[in-house]
Amino acid sequence: xxxxxxxxxxxxxxxxxxxxxxxxxxxxxxxxxxxxxxxxxxxxxxxxxxxxxxxxxxxxxxxxxxxxxxxxxxxxxxxxxxxxxxxxxxxxxxxxxxxxxxxxxxxxxxxxxxxxxxxxxxxxxxxxxxxxxxxxxxxxxxxxxxxxxxxxxxxxxxxxxxxxxxxxxxxxxxxxxxxxxxxxxxxxxxxxxxxxxxxxxxxxxxxxxxxxxxxxxxxxxxxxxxxxxxxxxxxxxxxxxxxxxxxxxxxxxxxxxxxxx
Numbered sequence: 001x002x003x004x005x006x007x008x009x010x011x012x013x014x015x016x017x018x019x020x021x022x023x024x025x026x027x028x029x030x031x032x033x034x035x036x037x038x039x040x041x042x043x044x045x046x047x048x049x050x051x052x053x054x055x056x057x058x059x060x061x062x063x064x065x066x067x068x069x070x071x072x073x074x075x076x077x078x079x080x081x082x083x084x085x086x087x088x089x090x091x092x093x094x095x096x097x098x099x100x101x102x103x104x105x106x107x108x109x110x111x112x113x114x115x116x117x118x119x120x121x122x123x124x125x126x127x128x129x130x131x132x133x134x135x136x137x138x139x140x141x142x143x144x145x146x147x148x149x150x151x152x153x154x155x156x157x158x159x160x161x162x163x164x165x166x167x168x169x170x171x172x173x174x175x176x177x178x179x180x181x182x183x184x185x186x187x188x189x190x191x192x193x194x195x196x197x198x199x200x201x202x203x204x205x206x207x208x209x210x211x212x213x214x215x216x217x218x219x220x221x222x223x224x225x226x227x228x229x230x231x232x233x234x235x236x237x238x239x240x241x242x243x244x245x246x247x248x249x250x251x252x253x254x255x256x257x258x259x260x261x
Contacts, residue, residue: 001013001014001063002014002015003063003064004081004082004085006059006066006078006081006082007066007074007077007078007081008066008067009059009060009064009065009066009067009078010064010065010066011056011057011058011059011064011066011078011082012037012056012057012062012063012064013037013054013055013056013057013082014037014044014053014054014055014056015052015053015054015086016044016048016052016053017047017048017049017050017051017052017053018050018051018052019052023050023051023052024050024051024256024257025051025090025091025092025115025116025256026051026052026053026054026088026090026091026092027047027051027052027053027054027091027092027094027252027256028053028054028055028079028083028088028091028092028093028094029043029044029053029054029055029094029095029099030055030056030058030079030093030094030095030096030099030100030102030103031055031057031058031061031062031096031098031099032095032096032097032098032099032100032121033097033098033180033183033184033187034061034148034151034152034171034172034175034180034183035061035062035096035097035171035172036057036061036062036063036171037055037056037057037062038062039096039239039241039242040055040094040096040241041245042241042242042245042246042248042249043094043241043245043248043249043252046249046253047252047253052088054082054083054086054088054091056078056079056082058075058078058099058102058183059075059078059179060175060176060178060179060183061175061179067178067179067182068176068178068179068180068181068182068183068186069182069183069186070182070185070186071186071189072098072101072102072105072186072187072190073105073109074186075098075102075105075183075186076102076105076106076109079093079102079106080106080109080110089113090112090113090114090115091113091114091115092114092115092116092117092118092256093106093107093114093117093118094117094118094120094252095117095118095119095120095122096120096121096122096240096241097120097121097122097213097214097238098122098183098186098187099120099122100119100120100121100122100123101122101123101124101187101190101192103117103118103119103122104117104119104122104124104192104196104199105192107199107201108192108195108196108198108199111198111199111200111201114199114201115201116201116202116203116204116255116256117199117201117202117203117204118203118204118206118252118255118256119203119204119205119206120206120207120240120241120248121206121207121208121211121213121214121219121238121239121240122205122214122219122222123214123218123219123221123222124190124191124192124193124196124221124222124225125190125191125192125193125218125221125222126187126188126189126190126191127218144173144177144180145173148169148172148173148175148180149169149173151172151213152165152168152169152172153165153169154212154213154238155213155237155238155239156237156238156239156243157208157209157210157235157236157237157243158210160237160239160243164242168239168242193221193222193225194225196222196225196226197225197226197227199226199227200227200228201228202228202229202230202255202260203226203228203229203230204229204230204232204251204252204255205219205222205223205226205229205230205231205232206231206232206234206240206248206251206252207219207231207232207233207234207240208233208234208235208236208237208238208239208240208243208244209233209234209235209236210235210236210237211236211237211238212237212238213237213238214238216233219231230255232251234247234248234251
């Protein structure tokens, strides 16, 4: 698999699909916390038949190396370096959870390059009630594997196959502790809610109805701040790309192929 050295990390990535531009602006898939680029297998395979698609393992995740990022800005900067290396100019970021935070950062820092944007189970500001904030603080004191297992288990809607959840827990727990905890801190500090009103790129916001990691109420607060956003609620939890892959793929397909106003 191709890889690129970026600021002390080695990023592995996939770059597939036609380069002639006839299929539309390239899509760039960005996974979430403790995940990897394979979260997007269904969507990547679908779109690679007709347009250029890029996905990567963020630093310290999956097959990539490097210390964890302490800010979402650092993760977004890694993506920009990769896209510059691949000579991708304008693009559509498709981000899940933490990847959606990265996508928003890209839209704010490089508005001339982001033509549209897709946010999946993501928000613009982490907000906690007193009780939930205390629970999260206490959870960081748990043994590492238990901390990861609790967070991944609750990401899925009731009824999702337990054997698949166990596989995702094992994969997440393989992410180095330092990477998990620093990126966790980066997400908790992320706050662009007061700035997203300047993002003019048409945006699709897809969110799981049963998402308790990043609750629906927080997403709706974000959506209300966007000047040009379409919201779609899906019967799923926080892991929409793998809980309802075909449904999400269809939503993205309709959005990126729709004519602009």
